Amino acid sequence: MNTLSLHLLIPTAIHLRSSRAASPYFPRASSPSSLRITSSSNLRADDSQSIESQTLEVLEWRALCNQLSPFASTSMGLSATKAADIPVGNSPEESRSLLDETAAALAAMEAMEPRGLGLSEILDLSEVVERAMAGQLLTVRELCAVRGTLMAASSVFEKLRRAANSDKRVTPLVKILEGCDFKTTLEHKIGFCIDSNTSVILDRASEDLEIIRSERKRNMENLDSLLKKVSTKIYRAGGIDRPTVTKRRSRMCVAIRATRKRLLPGGVVLSVSSSGATCYMEPKEAVELNNMEVRHAYSERAEEMAILSILTSEVSAAQSGILHLLDRILQLDVAFARASHAKWMNGVYPKLTKTVDMDDGDITSLAVDIDSVQHPLLLGSVLGSSSNGGSLFPVPIDIKVESRSKVVVISGPNTGGKTALLKTLGLISLMSKSGMYLPAKNRPRLPWFDLILADIGDPQSLEQSLSTFSGHISRIRQILNIASENSLVLLDEICSGTDPSEGVALATSILRYIKNRVNVAVVSTHYGDLSRLKDNETQFQNAAMEFSMETLQPTFRVLWGSTGESNALRVAKSIGFDGRILEHAHEWRERLKPEQEVERKGSLFQSLVEERNKLNLQASKAAALHRDLMNLYRELEHESRDLEKREKALFKKETQKVQEDLSSAKSKMQKLVDEFESQLETVTADEYNSLILKTEEAVADIIEDYCPKNLLLTEEEGYTSDYSPQAGEKVMVTGLGGKLGTVVEEPGDDETILVQQGKMRVRVNRKDIAPLPRTKTTETPNRSLRSKRQVSMKELGSVLQMHSEPVRIQTSKNTLDLRGMQVEEAIYQLDVAISGRESGSILFIIHGMGTGVIKELVLQRLSKHSRVSRYEQANPMNHGCTVAYIK
Numbered sequence: 083m084n085t086l087s088l089h090l091l092i093p094t095a096i097h098l099r100s101s102r103a104a105s106p107y108f109p110r111a112s113s114p115s116s117l118r119i120t121s122s123s124n125l126r127a128d129d130s131q132s133i134e135s136q137t138l139e140v141l142e143w144r145a146l147c148n149q150l151s152p153f154a155s156t157s158m159g160l161s162a163t164k165a166a167d168i169p170v171g172n173s174p175e176e177s178r179s180l181l182d183e184t185a186a187a188l189a190a191m192e193a194m195e196p197r198g199l200g201l202s203e204i205l206d207l208s209e210v211v212e213r214a215m216a217g218q219l220l221t222v223r224e225l226c227a228v229r230g231t232l233m234a235a236s237s238v239f240e241k242l243r244r245a246a247n248s249d250k251r252v253t254p255l256v257k258i259l260e261g262c263d264f265k266t267t268l269e270h271k272i273g274f275c276i277d278s279n280t281s282v283i284l285d286r287a288s289e290d291l292e293i294i295r296s297e298r299k300r301n302m303e304n305l306d307s308l309l310k311k312v313s314t315k316i317y318r319a320g321g322i323d324r325p326t327v328t329k330r331r332s333r334m335c336v337a338i339r340a341t342r343k344r345l346l347p348g349g350v351v352l353s354v355s356s357s358g359a360t361c362y363m364e365p366k367e368a369v370e371l372n373n374m375e376v377r378h379a380y381s382e383r384a385e386e387m388a389i390l391s392i393l394t395s396e397v398s399a400a401q402s403g404i405l406h407l408l409d410r411i412l413q414l415d416v417a418f419a420r421a422s423h424a425k426w427m428n429g430v431y432p433k434l435t436k437t438v439d440m441d442d443g444d445i446t447s448l449a450v451d452i453d454s455v456q457h458p459l460l461l462g463s464v465l466g467s468s469s470n471g472g473s474l475f476p477v478p479i480d481i482k483v484e485s486r487s488k489v490v491v492i493s494g495p496n497t498g499g500k501t502a503l504l505k506t507l508g509l510i511s512l513m514s515k516s517g518m519y520l521p522a523k524n525r526p527r528l529p530w531f532d533l534i535l536a537d538i539g540d541p542q543s544l545e546q547s548l549s550t551f552s553g554h555i556s557r558i559r560q561i562l563n564i565a566s567e568n569s570l571v572l573l574d575e576i577c578s579g580t581d582p583s584e585g586v587a588l589a590t591s592i593l594r595y596i597k598n599r600v601n602v603a604v605v606s607t608h609y610g611d612l613s614r615l616k617d618n619e620t621q622f623q624n625a626a627m628e629f630s631m632e633t634l635q636p637t638f639r640v641l642w643g644s645t646g647e648s649n650a651l652r653v654a655k656s657i658g659f660d661g662r663i664l665e666h667a668h669e670w671r672e673r674l675k676p677e678q679e680v681e682r683k684g685s686l687f688q689s690l691v692e693e694r695n696k697l698n699l700q701a702s703k704a705a706a707l708h709r710d711l712m713n714l715y716r717e718l719e720h721e722s723r724d725l726e727k728r729e730k731a732l733f734k735k736e737t738q739k740v741q742e743d744l745s746s747a748k749s750k751m752q753k754l755v756d757e758f759e760s761q762l763e764t765v766t767a768d769e770y771n772s773l774i775l776k777t778e779e780a781v782a783d784i785i786e787d788y789c790p791k792n793l794l795l796t797e798e799e800g801y802t803s804d805y806s807p808q809a810g811e812k813v814m815v816t817g818l819g820g821k822l823g824t825v826v827e828e829p830g831d832d833e834t835i836l837v838q839q840g841k842m843r844v845r846v847n848r849k850d851i852a853p854l855p856r857t858k859t860t861e862t863p864n865r866s867l868r869s870k871r872q873v874s875m876k877e878l879g880s881v882l883q884m885h886s887e888p889v890r891i892q893t894s895k896n897t898l899d900l901r902g903m904q905v906e907e908a909i910y911q912l913d914v915a916i917s918g919r920e921s922g923s924i925l926f927i928i929h930g931m932g933t934g935v936i937k938e939l940v941l942q943r944l945s946k947h948s949r950v951s952r953y954e955q956a957n958p959m960n961h962g963c964t965v966a967y968i969k
Contacts, residue, residue, distance in 0.1 A: 180517025429519025494627030
């Protein structure tokens with residue numbers, strides 16, 4: 083048995099043609115009504131299909147599904163979205179599952195691009211499988227497409243599993259493909275037999291094919307060698323300009339001049355050139371080899387057809403698994419399309435509720451609570467434009483339906499947005515059922531509706547002899563026949579187009595009929611009497627479309643709980659209607675509505691609207707001010723933390739430097755002591771003094787290296803406590819960081835000295851002045867100066883003590899500003915600040931100069947306070963600030 087039969091041969095079976103297995107979310111139907119919004123089976127089929135199809139058409143559901151098309155990665159997803167054949171949940175659980183899949187796709191998109199997932203490499207194999215089921219032989223390219231799709235699907239599954247391991251939110255996508263048969267065996271068989279890169283059947287597909295191709299190759303080599311020799315012989319005999327071997331009529335031959343055919347006795351002419359000058363002849367020696375080539379070619383083709391037939395039967399046998407896998411891939415592709423669509427329009431995850439909770443005791447709770455929702459199609463047209471800089475985004479609206487309300491009556495002017503509100507509510511209800519995010523803010527909350535039924539637009543039909551009113555009533559009858567307690571009913575201009583009195587009566591009866599038979603019904607009307615139903619029945623709720631009396635234009639905002647007016651007469655006046663006509667209209671309105679409260683109610687309503695707008699403006703300004711203050715507070719707090727971190731880091735760095743210097747000094751000193759002791763054992767009496775002197779100088783050098791120079795200035799060096807510089811003398815101004823200055827005036831009674839430093843003259847305290855250090859060349863031998871070796875470790879200790887003092891860095895947290903305060907308040911604030919400071923810290927007290935009263939009281943209080951170790955001016959340039967050192 084050949085290799086092919088070992089690997090691929092399967093028992094013969096009768097293959098029955100079957101269609102793709104139906105997905106729980108993908109109804110397999112071609113009519114528009116295939117997008118079922120309910121699974122109820124006890125409804126009137128004709129009315130149900132008719133009104134549902136009309137609702138989908140009115141709400142423009144197909145146009146919304148087409149918004150998903152650019153985000154689909156596969157041809158199957160593209161076809162499904164264009165045909166509005168996307169999954170719709172038949173229960174709250176299924177819709178929530180679809181929403182979870184969308185959320186999982188968004189999470190996966192954070193880690194990888196949908197295109198990088200490899201969905202675009204998956205092809206729709208439904209037609210290929212159908213051809214295989216029909217017994218038609220699949221081509222090499224079709225088999226390669228099957229193998230490539232199976233490999234891509236398996237790769238997608240592995241990528242999702244890896245993503246789910248790092249992010250559990252991706253798990254719902256993994257579950258879609260779990261349990262699918264990726265037909266790995268079939269994929270391996272096709273790969274074993276066919277080279278997908280070149281679309282060529284490989285020799286290893288069967289032993290017979292390998293033998294046939296080997297014999298054909300060997301025969302072709304012999305034939306080619308023979309013809310080349312013959313052609314060369316003809317060329318040498320002058321029978322042709324150059325040796326030519328070619329194929330004519332599927333047989334190999336040589337070219338020869340027609341006048342020299344005698345050079346090939348017994349040859350067969352297969353073809354003649356168009357001019358008749360050249361003949362293409364098959365030499366008699368090549369006839370058998372050509373016959374052998376034809377037989378090998380037929381054998382090879384027959385073997386290849388046998389291989390393709392076996393692989394086709396394999397595909398036919400795997401049809402159910404392949405179609406099921408394609409369904410799951412389609413579901414996955416649509417989930418990613420919904421996720422990309424949500425990201426495109428900045429959508430949010432809606433919360434679906436199965437039933438309204440009537441036992442929570444809160445009559446103000448909302449069954450529908452949606453903030454700032456925009457019509458998806460209007461928003462998509464703006465986002466999809468090439469340049470939306472001049473495009474106007476649709477006005478966002480709030481939808482607030484109380485939990486105890488069953489019927490919402492919306493009133494207001496024409497072109498005020500009532501119809502757009504109904505369409506928006508119906509469309510977003512369909513979107514939430516289909517697992518799509520909503521173009522709203524915060525967390526939208528709405529019930530899950532089994533049916534969305536709408537009577538919007540003009541349903542008149544000349545063919546059915548229906549007027550506008552008759553068309554509306556016919557559609558409402560169908561809605562009432564199929565609506566259930568979980569349905570959403572949308573009625574636009576209920577019972578309009580007939581006598582107002584009869585229209586109001588019929589509309590009132592209809593609304594009272596459906597209030598206990600549906601989940602939510604939203605109706606728009608110009609009948610004011612319908613808005614009064616709320617006065618006696620709690621199951622009704624009013625809403626009004628806002629109308630600006632200043633601009634006489636609608637604002638497209640919804641005022642929930644309010645009642646609006648049509649404002650027909652005011653609109654007519656604004657467009658320049660004849661005044662006499664309007665005057666008569668006002669008279670007729672007063673006759674029809676004799677109560678004088680109508681105008682008063684309108685004025686009161688307008689004043690309330692204006693007051694509400696003012697309050698909203700003030701609230702927005704207060705919110706903006708609060709936001710700015712909080713931003714400033716956070717900025718200052720961040721800077722304060724930064725200063726504290728820098729202060730601590732600087733103190734830590736200085737402390738570490740001192741510790742390193744001390745360790746280094748101790749190490750050098752210990753080394754010096756060890757050397758001194760070792761040399762002391764061998765030194766003679768004459769060398770003893772020399773060793774002592776050398777050691778003392780080494781000790782002095784170490785201390786000088788690790789002590790600041792200003793600590794080595796002692797009274798013996800000329801810096802005494804009663805040092806009094808002379809005018810014109812160069813001095814060191816320690817209060818200015820040790821800079822060089824010139825004395826301008828000698829010290830006065832206030833112990834201050836006028837010093838010039840550069841171009842600036844400064845009056846500083848006498849204690850902040852130090853003489854210039856004398857150099858070695860100016861030292862006199864008769865001065866009682868201590869030698870460097872006489873510097874004790876006590877001076878080194880003073881260096882460490884100096885470095886342990888707090889760092890004088892002024893921040894907002896260690897500064898107290900007393901300027902402008904009363905005396906009692908200033909002393910109180912000073913005591914509070916000192917008590918609140920940590921031990922070992924400092925406090926900058928800004929008291930200013932002024933009359934000097936606050937400064938004097940501050941200095942007196944600091945001198946007596948038990949927590950203050952000492953105090954001094956912040957610097958010689960600032961007499962209005964004192965630094966207190968806390969114990």
